[in-house]
Amino acid sequence: MYPEYFEARERALLGERFDSLFAAPEAPARGLTVNGLRCTPEWLVRRLDAPLTPSPFCPTGLVLGDSELRLGKHPYHHAGAFYLQEPSASAPAALLEVQPGHRVLDMCAAPGGKSSQLAAALEGQGVLVSNEYEPARAQALMSNLERMGPVNSVITSGDTARLAAALPGWFDRVLVDAPCSGEGMFRKEPQAVAQHSQALVARCAALGAEILENAAAVLAPGGLLVYSTCTFAPEEDEGQIGHFLALHPEFELLDCGVSFGAPGEENRCGDHPFPADKTRRIWPAQGGEGHFMAKLRKSPEAAVPTPRRVKPARPGKPCAEWLAFAAEYFPALKERNTQAAGERLFLTPSAWQGEGLKLNIARCGVALGRAQKGRFEPDHHLFMAYGPDCENREELTLDDPRTEAWLRGEEIKAVTAKNGWCAVLVDGLPLGGGKVSSGRVKNHYPKALRNLK
Numbered sequence: 094m095y096p097e098y099f100e101a102r103e104r105a106l107l108g109e110r111f112d113s114l115f116a117a118p119e120a121p122a123r124g125l126t127v128n129g130l131r132c133t134p135e136w137l138v139r140r141l142d143a144p145l146t147p148s149p150f151c152p153t154g155l156v157l158g159d160s161e162l163r164l165g166k167h168p169y170h171h172a173g174a175f176y177l178q179e180p181s182a183s184a185p186a187a188l189l190e191v192q193p194g195h196r197v198l199d200m201c202a203a204p205g206g207k208s209s210q211l212a213a214a215l216e217g218q219g220v221l222v223s224n225e226y227e228p229a230r231a232q233a234l235m236s237n238l239e240r241m242g243p244v245n246s247v248i249t250s251g252d253t254a255r256l257a258a259a260l261p262g263w264f265d266r267v268l269v270d271a272p273c274s275g276e277g278m279f280r281k282e283p284q285a286v287a288q289h290s291q292a293l294v295a296r297c298a299a300l301g302a303e304i305l306e307n308a309a310a311v312l313a314p315g316g317l318l319v320y321s322t323c324t325f326a327p328e329e330d331e332g333q334i335g336h337f338l339a340l341h342p343e344f345e346l347l348d349c350g351v352s353f354g355a356p357g358e359e360n361r362c363g364d365h366p367f368p369a370d371k372t373r374r375i376w377p378a379q380g381g382e383g384h385f386m387a388k389l390r391k392s393p394e395a396a397v398p399t400p401r402r403v404k405p406a407r408p409g410k411p412c413a414e415w416l417a418f419a420a421e422y423f424p425a426l427k428e429r430n431t432q433a434a435g436e437r438l439f440l441t442p443s444a445w446q447g448e449g450l451k452l453n454i455a456r457c458g459v460a461l462g463r464a465q466k467g468r469f470e471p472d473h474h475l476f477m478a479y480g481p482d483c484e485n486r487e488e489l490t491l492d493d494p495r496t497e498a499w500l501r502g503e504e505i506k507a508v509t510a511k512n513g514w515c516a517v518l519v520d521g522l523p524l525g526g527g528k529v530s531s532g533r534v535k536n537h538y539p540k541a542l543r544n545l546k
Contacts, residue, residue, distance in 0.1 A: 277383025
């Protein structure tokens with residue numbers, strides 16, 4: 094099952110422990126992480142007809158037992174109540190100790206599971222910057238964060254060096270879930286086995302080192318940095334952290350402070366030994382597919398980089414169509430400053446200060462919509478972010494047949510909504526928006542998201 098180079102390396106490092114640590118159930122672990130912006134784990138467990146148990150890896154994580162339920166098509170998934178991911182994948186974000194008001198950076202964010210956890214911890218305050226180098230993966234990241242509903246996120250697409258140059262010392266928390274050789278994906282993805290080699294491990298280790306350097310640059314004095322991978326390779330894990338600490342005396346390695354998994358191992362540190370037992374590993378036998386995590390703090394006395402001069406963003410010109418629309422449907426948003434990007438209008442996070450910097454910003458804040466011929470055409474994103482606050486709502490429930498019809502893209506009967514634009518909700522969770530006329534809600538749920546099969 095395992096590549097020859099990988100198994101030989103791990104058997105040499107683990108000895109007799111190899112067989113026990115890599116022993117795991119035949120089927121890969123399945124799970125989900127509950128979105129705290131939408132609901133609590135207790136709320137979801139009560140309403141979701143699935144075998145769910147608390148995850149040991151994250152307070153908002155749940156482990157999914159044997160089930161034929163297609164959770165990816167469930168109305169609550171469409172509404173952003175949860176994110177489907179292997180249970181141990183939720184562990185790194187929880188280590189970052191994010192608090193409301195923090196400036197947080199997810200440096201390698203796609204497809205968005207960890208970013209959604211960080212956004213939930215912020216509770217709509219501060220700002221989350223989610224960066225993804227690959228443009229196609231950045232699109233998936235945007236779609237997932239739109240579904241999950243944070244209102245204070247900025248999505249960038251580019252090299253992490255550009256972030257380091259643009260925003261030195263600006264972030265309170267930084268997560269580096271580094272691109273890696275993916276040895277923890279062997280059981281789930283045959284491609285990971287086929288492409289694995291010692292050369293791949295070396296390339297990923299070099300890339301991870303570069304990203305860590307940029308993470309160190311953007312982190313503010315006193316800030317926390319969590320580095321994680323889904324691989325077992327020493328060069329990408331303990332060896333990476335040992336090398337980083339040797340270069341950066343201003344950083345202190347903290348104990349991860351968790352009981353799951355097992356401590357990191359000293360025989361994997363390479364040329365720069367350090368207290369590896371403060372890091373954390375998750376082996377396949379421990380309920381996950383494979384993870385490594387390290388938690389570091391930058392000294393409060395570390396030198397403060399000279400920030401780049403940034404011109405304050407000018408408030409956008411008032412859009413009469415938006416103001417009229419907001420007054421009728423979202424009065425709480427009417428007085429908020431908006432920014433135009435092309436034809437679209439956005440509500441940008443008040444804590445964001447990256448205007449005018451040389452960053453490739455894929456999306457900044459919440460897309461409200463666009464003015465068209467004297468009227469305002471709202472964006473799906475607006476209803477996913479602020480749907481429960483809309484003055485006109487069509488209230489559905491999970492057992493209402495109209496809910497499944499809506500997700501198939503069909504018109505539905507209007508029961509609680511009046512004529513005009515409305516938010517469509519299922520048990521209080523947003524499912525986008527529609528337009529009511531003659532007792533029917535015209536469906537504006539994006540075609541790419543519908544349950545067509």
